[in-house]
Amino acid sequence: MTIFCTVDDKSIPLYRVMWVASTPHFCGAEDCEREGQYEIRLEQGESVWAKTQERDDMLHALESWQGGLGSQEEEWDH
Numbered sequence: 024m025t026i027f028c029t030v031d032d033k034s035i036p037l038y039r040v041m042w043v044a045s046t047p048h049f050c051g052a053e054d055c056e057r058e059g060q061y062e063i064r065l066e067q068g069e070s071v072w073a074k075t076q077e078r079d080d081m082l083h084a085l086e087s088w089q090g091g092l093g094s095q096e097e098e099w100d101h
């Protein structure tokens with residue numbers, strides 16, 4: 024299976040995801056473009072912003088990836 028999940032038109036490698044917000048962003052700013060979107064935190068302090076459907080897809084992808092990684096994890100030489 025793929026180790027990428029598409030969020031905000033970007034292919035995000037699942038292994039770079041640190042956490043996924045469980046509640047939509049709200050900061051009260053009038054000009055906020057992220058309101059109602061879910062933050063997906065990546066390594067190195069980066070974030071991407073997911074619509075509800077994208078967040079659900081990401082969570083499903085992460086669940087099946089964790090369960091399905093198995094023996095592929097063993098040796099990465101590079």
Ligand SMILES: [Zn+2]
Nearest residue numbers: 050052055057
């Ligand atoms: Zn905001």
